[in-house]
């Protein structure tokens with residue numbers, strides 16, 4: 001295809017999860033004529049397709065649904081309003097234009113659109129990336145893989161695994177196990193407390209799974225299948241737990257490999273794209289929404305974010321969105337801070353100017369927004385990793401003459 | 414002679430389907446011998462050949478005048494001769510030997526001389542500026558070095574697959590899950606007792622890699638060497654890292670190891686490793702978190718931008734080292750046995766050369782097969798970044814493993830044919846499914862569906878190999 005071909009679509013959306021699908025529906029509602037969702041799996045719907053448990057859909061459909069039913073409803077709604085969904089099409093590169101290269105069962109093709117929304121979601125950090133030692137038997141799985149095997153294929157890859165992590169998704173893994181008749185033998189958490197909200201603390205107890213806090217897996221044993229894990233406590237004392245699998249949960253990472261290979265700027269803190277408060281990337285024809293922006297939020301949040309991003313894209317097509325420059329970068333100060341999203345602010349009003357901040361470890365202290373030495377906002381926080389902290393920017397008089405600092409002063413222990 | 418001994422079964426039984434056994438099966442088959450390859454694992458390449466660096470060495474740093482050096486030289490040139498016909502990739506990366514300290518720098522002239530003595534005459538000394546011009550992402554602390562333009566990157570699995578496939582399509586046989594447990598030589602032929610029944614062959618070649626000494630003990634009662642497994646751990650970085658370096662980055666080698674290498678893979682990733690750690694276990698290469706973290710740190714010292722890139726895989730391999738430096742290849746004339754042992758750290762490069770050398774020893778034993786006049790040249794699937802991949806062509810039936818871009822068509826093809834895998838690990842080595850950054854997060858379910866009832870040892874979850 002040549003460069004002067006007219007764009008085939010007004011908006012191309014990469015990723016048919018909650019964020020991508022809700023954006024597509026909202027774009028149609030706002031009168032955008034041609035919207036395509038490009039999804040590499042056989043079916044759109046994203047991660048909820050294989051979360052065979054509750055609760056999904058409160059915000060979107062005002063009722064409690066299981067993941068697969070929720071995903072099916074999202075797809076159905078999109079099709080009903082005239083969104084084109086192309087499944088089994090993988091985007092392989094993002095280029096200025098915007099132009100995206102795809103691979104489908106028919107081979108390579110190029111798709112041009114006036115705007116592109118990237119909504120490729122998150123995945124879990126692997127055993128390899130965590131440098132967990134030992135041998136490499138089968139039976140070491142992420143929650144995502146486990147859910148796929150259990151809910152999509154009715155398989156039971158092991159019967160007595162350990163679960164590593166206590167994020168929300170770790171409890172998803174627990175529920176998935178229960179569904180498949182798998183009995184986890186322990187839940188192992190390196191931190192001193194559970195990462196997910198405290199109510200979850202009741203769950204493993206209720207299901208009869210011992211919880212080991214302040215412990216880490218130092219070694220996986222087994223030849224063909226996992227036979228045991230070695231677990232070390234804070235003092236380095238080790239014990240051996242017999243198990244036939246390891247579910248390596250959470251520590252989400254944005255699925256940003258497409259961005260890393262492209263002309264678009266990536267934020268090494270969040271792992272997602274650099275965006276301004278209009279969900280706009282360093283190339284203003286590209287937008288992003290959903291968990292690609294940051295690890296990790298619920299389906300409902302991502303769905304709402306997709307809708308909000310759609311409004312920005314419609315504004316951009318109509319020429320009503322503020323210029324992408326001048327803008328100010330946000331700088332993080334404080335060792336416990338993991339990321340802030342958006343990373344850049346454009347001088348404009350009327351956008352969802354909420355900053356989302358996360359910590360990398362449990363921490364207590366005062367979080368502030370400081371511009372040119374002036375403290376504009378502060379709040380005491382008692383934060384755990386993977387829990388959202390929101391800073392309402394719309395009430396702050398921010399001028400963009402210098403960097404905006406997000407400062408976290410931790411309490412002395 | 415194959416005719417006169419027809420009743421005794423095969424001319425030659427090769428014990429072990431590592432890269433060396435595969436290359437031997439090919440050479441002997443092309444020369445007209447009736448071959449059988451016996452492998453104890455469910456799939457080929459399950460021993461030392463499972464985890465290496467994937468470098469096609471010139472042998473520039475091999476000991477001068479050694480058997481290893483001559484086998485590397487002839488293996489290297491045969492690979493270049495045959496690779497296109499078999500569909501094997503070649504990434505013409507070249508290598509840089511880098512000195513980071515004064516002592517290392519002082520050794521460079523001696524190493525360059527050794528290279529020239531080994532027939533690698535095109536090495537060229539480089540200043541740090543010249544090195545940084547070639548490799549702008551390298552740490553500025555590099556002092557000096559030299560380039561070895563013909564050190565290349567290959568696919569460590571497709572090469573032995575192709576060798577064995579050519580043997581099989583030209584009449585050789587393969588038995589998997591067939592462990593050689595004992596053997597009797599009756600003065601003219603062998604009767605091998607295996608876990609899958611008895612096999613008769615006139616001659617036996619022991620290419621059992623990490624078990625070479627044990628198989629010799631089983632068949633001869635003694636072994637002339639002892640295997641001392643030497644573990645090598647690696648970290649592999651995601652695709653984004655591969656763009657950071659062009660050449661294979663080699664350190665100044667020490668007496669026992671080539672040292673930590675930074676090197677692209679044929680699949681467009683980047684590896685840092687291997688370590689060299691002696692151990693006694695032959696069947697278990699345990700990954701050690703502290704060591705992996707050190708490799709990561711070493712990688713970042715050499716290429717600082719690696720600090721920002723995710724580790725996508727970790728693995729370890731075992732070298733079949735012995736108490737000797739050189740290969741241990743010996744014909745035991747009186748019992749028609751050839752031992753091919755101690756192929757420790759260069760077997761991928763030298764295998765084709767070893768096979769020629771072993772065949773000449775076979776002729777010396779008095780055998781005289783007739784070479785095939787018009788052998789078949791099968792090709793293996795091209796899964797490296799060096800050529801066009803299935804996902805870039807029509808009728809690929811869709812991508813299944815998104816990280817490594819493996820298509821349904823590639824998986825279907827891999828599940829068919831004489832080398833159809835028996836285990837999920839075997840499928841991974843043929844296609845690279847689940848070996849990328851997500852390690853099966855997205856595609857495990859689809860793979861379970863695709864491989865259902867088609868693997869002798871079905872997948873229970875995604876095994877977490879290289």
Ligand SMILES: Cc1cc2nc3c(=O)[nH]c(=O)nc-3n(C[C@H](O)[C@H](O)[C@H](O)COP(=O)(O)OP(=O)(O)OC[C@H]3O[C@@H](n4cnc5c(N)ncnc54)[C@H](O)[C@@H]3O)c2cc1C
Pocket residue numbers: 014015016017018019020038039040041044045046047048051089090091092119120121122123124143144147169172255258289290291292296297298299300302
């Ligand atoms: C294992 C797991 C369990 C979870 N459980 C819950 C839960 O119980 N409740 C909850 O609220 N949240 C859960 N989450 C969080 C989940 O991320 C959100 O619910 C939600 O799916 C995020 O929506 P999204 O649209 O941002 O991304 P996703 O739902 O991840 O959708 C992204 C889509 O993009 C597609 N895609 C990616 N790359 C490409 C490409 N190159 N080309 C084409 N298509 C591509 C993917 O196939 C996928 O369909 C879970 C997450 C994981 C990983």
Ligand SMILES: Cc1cc2nc3c(=O)[nH]c(=O)nc-3n(C[C@H](O)[C@H](O)[C@H](O)COP(=O)(O)OP(=O)(O)OC[C@H]3O[C@@H](n4cnc5c(N)ncnc54)[C@H](O)[C@@H]3O)c2cc1C
Pocket residue numbers: 428429430431432433434451452453454457458459460461462463464465466467468469470591592593594620621622623624628643644645646687729730731732733756757758759760761762763
């Ligand atoms: C970390 C590392 C990095 C390396 N890097 C490189 C490199 O970059 N370039 C290079 O050229 N080389 C490299 N090598 C070296 C190369 O991998 C080895 O030299 C080569 O794999 C040895 O192959 P082999 O066939 O002799 O042994 P193996 O691969 O061990 O094959 C022996 C086979 O015999 C089978 N077997 C054993 N006993 C029996 C029995 N009783 N019955 C039946 N079957 C049996 C085993 O299951 C095995 O499959 C590296 C090696 C390592 C470990």
